[in-house]
Amino acid sequence: xTAAPGSIRPFTVEDRRLAEAMSNLPEAVALFxxxxxxxxxxxxxxxxxxxxxxxxxxxxxxxxxxxTLVERGALDLGGQDxxxxxxxxxxxxxxxxxxxxLKLSSGTWILIQERRLASGDAITQCIDIxxxxxxxxxxxxxxxxxxxxxRGAGAGIWDWDLRAGxxxxxxxxxxxxxxxxxxxxxxxxxxxxxxxxxxxxxRLRSAMIAHLKRRAPFAEEFRYPARxxxxxxxxxxxxxxxxxxxxxxxxxxxxxxxxDRKRAEATLAEREAQxxxxxxxxxxxxMTVDPDSKILAFNPAAERLFGYAAIxxxxxxxxxxxxxxGPDGAPRSRxxxxxALRALIGRISETHAGRAxxxxxxxxxxxxxxxxxxxxxxxxxxxxxxxxxxxxxxxxDFVSTVSHExxxxxxxxxxxLGLITGGAxxxxxxxxxxxxxxxxxxxxxxxxxxxxxxxxxxxxxGRLALDIGVHDATRLIAKVIEDNAPxxxxxxxAVRFAPKSGAWLVRADASRFQQxxxxxxxxxxxxxxxxxxxxxxxVRRGDFIxxxxxxRGPGIPESFRPRIFGRFARADTTxxxxxxxxxxxxxxxxxxxxxxxxxxxxxxVWGSGSVFHFEIPVGGGPAA
Amino acid sequence: MGQRLGLSFRDPGGRRSGGVNRGSQxxxxxxxxDPDLREIAVLALATGGFQxxxxxxxxxxISGAAEFGPxxxxxxxxxxxxxxxxxxxxxxxxxxxTAPAVYFTAxxxxxxxxxxxxxxxxxxxxxxxxxxxxxxLLREILRAHxxxx
Numbered sequence: 001x002t003a004a005p006g007s008i009r010p011f012t013v014e015d016r017r018l019a020e021a022m023s024n025l026p027e028a029v030a031l032f033x034x035x036x037x038x039x040x041x042x043x044x045x046x047x048x049x050x051x052x053x054x055x056x057x058x059x060x061x062x063x064x065x066x067x068t069l070v071e072r073g074a075l076d077l078g079g080q081d082x083x084x085x086x087x088x089x090x091x092x093x094x095x096x097x098x099x100x101x102l103k104l105s106s107g108t109w110i111l112i113q114e115r116r117l118a119s120g121d122a123i124t125q126c127i128d129i130x131x132x133x134x135x136x137x138x139x140x141x142x143x144x145x146x147x148x149x150x151r152g153a154g155a156g157i158w159d160w161d162l163r164a165g166x167x168x169x170x171x172x173x174x175x176x177x178x179x180x181x182x183x184x185x186x187x188x189x190x191x192x193x194x195x196x197x198x199x200x201x202x203r204l205r206s207a208m209i210a211h212l213k214r215r216a217p218f219a220e221e222f223r224y225p226a227r228x229x230x231x232x233x234x235x236x237x238x239x240x241x242x243x244x245x246x247x248x249x250x251x252x253x254x255x256x257x258x259x260d261r262k263r264a265e266a267t268l269a270e271r272e273a274q275x276x277x278x279x280x281x282x283x284x285x286x287m288t289v290d291p292d293s294k295i296l297a298f299n300p301a302a303e304r305l306f307g308y309a310a311i312x313x314x315x316x317x318x319x320x321x322x323x324x325x326g327p328d329g330a331p332r333s334r335x336x337x338x339x340a341l342r343a344l345i346g347r348i349s350e351t352h353a354g355r356a357x358x359x360x361x362x363x364x365x366x367x368x369x370x371x372x373x374x375x376x377x378x379x380x381x382x383x384x385x386x387x388x389x390x391x392x393x394x395x396x397d398f399v400s401t402v403s404h405e406x407x408x409x410x411x412x413x414x415x416x417l418g419l420i421t422g423g424a425x426x427x428x429x430x431x432x433x434x435x436x437x438x439x440x441x442x443x444x445x446x447x448x449x450x451x452x453x454x455x456x457x458x459x460x461x462g463r464l465a466l467d468i469g470v471h472d473a474t475r476l477i478a479k480v481i482e483d484n485a486p487x488x489x490x491x492x493x494a495v496r497f498a499p500k501s502g503a504w505l506v507r508a509d510a511s512r513f514q515q516x517x518x519x520x521x522x523x524x525x526x527x528x529x530x531x532x533x534x535x536x537x538x539v540r541r542g543d544f545i546x547x548x549x550x551x552r553g554p555g556i557p558e559s560f561r562p563r564i565f566g567r568f569a570r571a572d573t574t575x576x577x578x579x580x581x582x583x584x585x586x587x588x589x590x591x592x593x594x595x596x597x598x599x600x601x602x603x604x605v606w607g608s609g610s611v612f613h614f615e616i617p618v619g620g621g622p623a624a
Numbered sequence: 625m626g627q628r629l630g631l632s633f634r635d636p637g638g639r640r641s642g643g644v645n646r647g648s649q650x651x652x653x654x655x656x657x658d659p660d661l662r663e664i665a666v667l668a669l670a671t672g673g674f675q676x677x678x679x680x681x682x683x684x685x686i687s688g689a690a691e692f693g694p695x696x697x698x699x700x701x702x703x704x705x706x707x708x709x710x711x712x713x714x715x716x717x718x719x720x721x722t723a724p725a726v727y728f729t730a731x732x733x734x735x736x737x738x739x740x741x742x743x744x745x746x747x748x749x750x751x752x753x754x755x756x757x758x759x760x761l762l763r764e765i766l767r768a769h770x771x772x773x
Binding site for chain 2: 419447
């Protein structure tokens with residue numbers, strides 16, 4: 001560093017006056033002579049250049065100040081070359097051209113203003129602009145963040161100068177609406193843009209006018225073919241600024257893409273409409289109940305069912321719909337614990353309810369827990385089953401009556417013919433005896449048919465009750481074989497059954513067990529060839545005992561196998577023997593077996609016969 | 625189907641039969657409202673060697689039972705007027721008959737047997753029945769439940 005104190009120009013009176021005036025200025029000021037040597041500087045200048053304040057004596061050159069500042073690391077060159085910087089800085093200094101900004105290493109930003117005086121001296125003025133610099137940076141960063149946020153949110157800002165008639169859009173908004181393609185000159189935030197569907201445009205325009213003239217809030221939704229694609233929904237808001245004379249001069253606002261929300265809203269509205277239609281028009285009564293057992297909704301069918309208007313029950317405890325009387329017929333308080341509905345979730349239950357007129361009636365109820373915001377609500381579907389119960393009862397009576405009315409005359413016929421064929425009235429000639437035998441066989445068959453039809457009806461109605469006990473299977477089987485002996489004899493078929501000794505205990509309804517076996521055995525006897533044999537045996541299979549009946553018949557045709565256990569199942573065959581029944585025997589056998597936790601199945605070989613298997617659970621306790 | 629038992633019936637008109645004594649001579653009180661069925665049952669039981677007295681209604685049975693002194697009651701379930709259970713109850717309570725009772729029913733549901741037993745019967749015979757097997761069945765029941773004579 002070189003300083004040549006010897007060559008300073010003399011300190012004039014003017015200089016002193018100037019120095020005095022400057023010493024109290026809040027800005028940093030320094031005066032250099034025409035050779036760029038420091039004449040004097042004020043304390044503020046000294047403070048600003050604190051790192052080199054020891055050198056700030058009159059006579060030091062501007063260049064020395066610059067270099068020392070850099071040398072002592074007080075000046076941040078931002079990576080530029082020192083010589084270039086010094087050269088450029090000196091040129092500017094000498095020309096006193098325009099203000100320059102510099103950042104000191106301390107973080108202080110200074111704005112430097114230089115002026116050449118008529119004397120050739122130069123005054124350098126430094127202003128600390130750190131604060132405004134910081135604000136500017138913050139603003140720039142904030143703007144960048146804002147743009148980013150806007151882009152992310154699918155939103156943007158528009159600004160409309162009404163006097164100039166120009167409209168500007170923030171970059172995110174331009175990108176959102178038009179992508180990289182330059183837009184046709186957009187107008188009034190869409191109010192005159194022909195790309196906006198006409199009805200939306202009309203709405204925008206009148207809202208805009210209402211805002212500008214009457215200062216009504218401006219917030220509208222409109223559709224726009226964003227980026228030249230399909231119409232999307234946008235939401236626009238804006239606020240104008242009015243001149244004192246009442247004329248709007250400027251308006252700015254934002255546009256947000258709300259397409260996804262609109263679509264979700266539309267779907268929701270659709271669902272809501274569908275649900276509402278279902279709710280209003282359902283033939284079943286529907287109501288919703290909150291976790292505190294308060295009724296939330298009550299549909300028209302529910303109004304009809306209970307005789308209450310929705311308005312009279314909504315908000316009240318669901319217990320008000322309970323029966324008026326308990327099972328013992330005594331009046332009961334119509335409250336229900338909140339748990340009662342919970343307990344019914346997920347299945348169809350039958351219970352009783354009470355109508356507004358004080359009568360009780362049976363209902364079928366199914367309850368579902370439906371999420372609804374914070375709490376779940378219970379949706380209850382209710383159905384009056386009084387009529388159904390009446391019908392059921394009538395049907396039960398009918399089946400019972402028909403059963404009785406058919407069986408009584410049948411019993412007389414079967415009985416009378418039985419006495420004759422049994423010889424109770426003495427020997428009868430062979431030809432009449434043959435006819436009587438035919439009549440008796442057929443009356444017995446008719447009786448069985450009636451039984452099958454009644455059984456089928458009860459099975460279908462789920463009303464066939466069983467009397468399950470533990471029985472010795474061999475005894476039941478022997479009994480069935482004995483009962484079918486006449487048929488076996490007539491067809492010349494030997495029924496072979498030789499169980500291993502010991503009791504084979506099964507859990508079954510004894511008479512239904514025999515019915516199943518009778519069906520299997522009589523089929524085997526019917527279909528086996530004359531003078532052959534039917535084998536019956538039993539084996540233990542795990543927790544089951546399997547009784548098998550093997551015939552020597554033609555086997556079951558492939559086409560018939562899938563429906564052999566169906567109701568009224570008949571093979572497509574001209575075989576006269578197969579036409580003997582209603583086609584219910586195997587259906588009933590399988591269903592009865594299933595009701596006793598067993599099963600009926602078969603194996604067959606076309607041309608050589610079939611084996612039917614009947615499996616039934618092993619009986620635990622002693623034989624009944 | 626009926627097995628030949630080699631028996632013959634000799635008193636076809638006998639309402640109060642029992643003239644033929646081929647069996648235990650046990651006395652059966654029959655209550656059945658259907659006349660044809662009643663006749664067949666009487667015929668079958670007489671053939672089997674029972675003494676039978678038959679009635680068309682529960683009320684008639686109640687008035688005639690004491691004099692007859694039955695060993696077994698064979699009673700139809702569904703009858704006009706007093707039905708089977710009511711008839712048996714009255715026979716026990718009002719006449720003091722203790723003989724075992726068997727129901728005669730056209731509602732031949734095995735599952736209903738338990739209910740019938742609860743109504744005071746020891747067994748149930750389903751209609752239609754094989755008349756030639758009826759005597760054997762009743763003898764079995766008498767062996768199991770009857771009072772020794």
